[in-house]
Amino acid sequence: MTPLLCILLAIEINVIMLLSFRTPLRSLAMFVLDRFKEGRGPIMSTVSVTLFLVLLSSLYSIFRIQKRSMETGTVNQTDHVLLANHILDASLMGFCLFLGLMIDRLHYYVKRFDYSESVKSFTAKESYVTESD
Structure with a gap:
């Protein structure tokens, strides 16, 4: 799942840059x-x-692994690897959700800004034509 999330993260960063x-x-x-x-x-x-x-x-799995390690007092090597994997996946998923929200808002604002510029240029041309007559 980690390579898929990394690819998704790279695509989202490229879309934000575009x-x-x-x-x-x-x-x-x-x-x-x-x-x-x-x-x-x-x-x-x-x-x-x-x-x-x-x-x-x-996140639930992360807390469950931490609770189990607190009960036993030692960290098992398998639990340590699983904990690191879950933390990496959780952070990548959080970043992907955040960047998806950024893409949605950027799309909305760019669309709105482009529309307002086209309206401004249309009204400026219209006022220029009426002033010269």
């Missing part, structure tokens, strides 16, 4: 995000809730 700077690829990313969010129903919320539930399960 949305942050005005490049020709940003319009392509906006188009893809528009199509991805349009008419699909609650797919994104279902995926994020599923990821959140897996995160909670991983």
Whole structure:
């Protein structure tokens, strides 16, 4: 699961970088995000809730392993490896959820900003035409 989360994290970071700077690829990313969010129903919320539930399960396993090590007083090597793996998975899932929220908000703000700029340019052209007459 760790390689999959690392790949997802890299993809999300690249999408955030595309949305942050005005490049020709940003319009392509906006188009893809528009199509991805349009008419699909609650797919994104279902995926994020599923990821959140897996995160909670991983956190529960972390606390259970810590409790078991506190009861025995020593840390088993197997428990130590499992604890490290669960902590890595939980942190990657948390980062993925956070970056997904950032992508959603950036998409909303960039879309809103581009629309407001097009409205401003249209009203500026309209006022220029009426002033010259």
